[in-house]
Amino acid sequence: MMSDEATGPSMTPRMSLDVEPARDLVRITLAGFFAPGDIARFVAARDAAHRELRCAPNQHLTLVDIRAMHIQAQDSVDGFRAVLANPDTVSRRIAFVVARSLARLQIKRAASGRDAGYFTTIEDAEAWLFER
Template identity: 50%
Template sequence: MSARFFILVDPSRDLVRIKLSGLYEVSDVEDFVRARNKAHEALRCRPNQHLTLSDVREMKIQSQQVVAAFRNLLGDPRHRSRKLAFLIRPSLTMRQLVRAIDQRDAQCFGEESDALRWLLASDLATTQDMRLVSGTGH
């Protein structure tokens, strides 16, 4: 398929940046979860105290099974972000995302600057210590 993801970790700001694109299979979501969990190891903060910015503007419409897999991922309390922002484009994908983030303290944005301003509102640290994790689906 065309599933791709990139994960960039900024431990100094407890910030995880994620970019998801393409069409996913459930196995691609599982690959992403493994990479995301490994990326979280680079964080310096306590569990669940990090911030996450997820760019899903290039995701395709996903199957119901994949939406359910992402819903399970977002519902996992072990890797829950303190704040979660999504970059989206208005579309059916946006409606799928809204269903997947049910019960989460999350916001959706059209512009990265707005999402970062919201995420970092109470976090003032700024350095360039970032790590990149990337992957492609099957």
């Protein structure tokens, strides 16, 4: 498990990534407010997590918990959209656990075109990921 447990104000970007190679699953938790440099750090951590997988490229599942993520600036939304659209790292399915807020609308825009599900609980997201 990789973790960036920063202390300080809730606006501080925080991330954790956990890989379950036996299930082809990457669990990601993002919180706070992300600037472009923070997104670059996230991409590096995500790429390291992907190297722990045993499945073929693009065959993994991703569960992303963003319930504690703040509304992001437009350049950050665009940055996450580019991350999600990268065909080299796209997952077979991606589930987002989101709070009912504007952040939910932002992630739906950023993940448009993806086989993505949006849930309010981790249990529902995981059930959807593994239903097929």
